[in-house]
Amino acid sequence: MNAVTDAILNPAIGWSVLAGFSVLWVFLGWYWGRNADALDDYVLAGRRVGLALGVATAMATWVTSNTTMAAPQIALQMGVWGMFGYSLGAVGLMMFAPLAGRIRRLMPGGYTSGDFVRLRYGKTAWRVFLVISLCYSLGWLVSMGMAGGVLINALTGIPYHYGMTVILAICVSYTLLGGFRAVIGTDFVQAVLILVGVVLIAVLAIGNIGFEAIHSAALERRPELLNLLMPAAIMFLFNNLLFGVGEIFHSNVWWSRAFSFREGVGGKAYLLAGLLWAPIPIVAGFIALPVPALGLNVPAADMVGPLVAANILGATGAVLVLIMVFSALSSSLDSLLAATSILVVEDIYRRHINPAADAPTLRRATSRVIVGLGLLTWMLCAPRIATLAELLYFTGAFVASTIWPIAAGLFLRRANTAGAITGMVVGSAAGLYSYFAIGFYVAALVGAAVSMLCVIIGIIAAPASFEWRLLSEPEPAKEHAA
Amino acid sequence: MTISVGLLGTLVTICLIIVAAAPVLLLILWLRDWKRKSLW
């Protein structure tokens, strides 16, 4: 049985890997961002991104450190339905495909999901939505920052604060330098690294132990993990699906991509990205199942992924995990920083503080907000408060309550404001209650169901008749031609 | 109702193949966009 207290990887190797990739991301960020001076170039990569980059960025952004570390954790806790259920997160990407196309058509000059809610439902709904969205974004940012620090510490012994600071600093730097083009460009490289890393680790693990041994040891020591009728795992299935749908439908991370893709690309990109993402949590989750066969001790469930990889593969496995999770972290952090900064600049700065701001002003504001968000995230990660990481579990109830307000708002003229607001508020409350009363694995499901009821009641009781034209808004004043 | 080792093995292997094919597909798409100058 193994002691976990020793670092698996030499800190010097850890630093070299981090440094090497950091230089690469920053160089690429600078290179691709060289000509991104105009607002639309900086925040939306010129609104012309093609299919290859589109698929890669959607897929890579949705592979977070959670995919690579939480999927094994859920597999260890909930077994086979846990890991298959995790892959249902792909459904959110695929269901967003038709929305992406419609968003671009309805709002050719749009910037954020906040723009949509404001124009569709009015200011009150918009502010409720912003609270949900910003809390979720911040929670996700902080969970990424913390995951980075912990992972690097666990694999190399490098202190949590150094690893966390380095990862945040690098991501802020290249996002700042290159804007959305840097985000999308590096996402492509990171996507390839993630995929190759996952395959290598899984193939080596299976080759070393074999399906038979993995299955029989699990059956003997942790039998419920192989039980297809394990109750909590069954409850987890649609909860996870709806959590994913809620995250994607409301978050500006995905709306900003919809606005940035070339006409006609959005639908295909999201569909393909979903299909490519879906098998990753299954393969990553499967890494946890050898635990009984290996006789490995897992002090805390969220460490199981790196522990197993390092146990089977030694230092090589640790380097692979480091590269893969660093890529997963970077590809999500850069997207989050970019999308959240656009949301803050557009929905808070421009709409609440300086409505007359022209494009160059907004461009400068975006840079400052990126730095500000990085600093805020760092400050929230520094004390390592567990509850901030748990915040993301809570947000399941909140984000899932936005599914029907958003989807119905995009497709049904009759969806009204009262339905949207009550859906978000009452749905969130119901979801939160069930989080505590039953478990984290039902919060999103309850939030989505209650919200759906509210929106439908609104449509039946007092149908609106919204004019889609109202969603097209003029863009901020462009810079004058020289 | 326990999942059989055969079913588990088959499902994981299929997923592994898709994940392994994915970077190849991405690179093919990238080349196609690059030739048409529609990368971004």
Place this chain on the structure above:
Amino acid sequence: MALPIVLALACTHGAFAQSGDPVTLTSDTEIATAGYFQLLWEAAEPIRLVESTTADFDDPHTVYEGSDSGHTVSGRADGTLFYRLESAATGAVLVEPVRVVVAHHPIARAFTFFGVGALVFVATAMLILIGIRTADDGTERAARSTR
């Protein structure tokens, strides 16, 4: 979907308790409705974590032996489990046993939630499918009104 990351850090890199400090063993829950729970302990020496189905430890089974300070139990069927810490060197029992009851959610409840979730998913999918087919984007009305 985030992780209790601080917990992980606390047990993988926690310093040894000083000898003289009381040995503690805790479970993060008394009733495990999903068959998993986490045991955490503090001890000044390498320990042996022993599990049994009876409070008198009639059928002891060594779960872990070493210097880590935590262990994740998972995938267990319904039942009652007892845990205690023994010194790895001397075999002496170090602390009061901890009791955890594994009681999975009733399968009927599980399927109810599954059903509600499926309903919401299907309704949302239908909303989108019908929406793509029938929703216009405002341009036809605008064109009509300018004729």
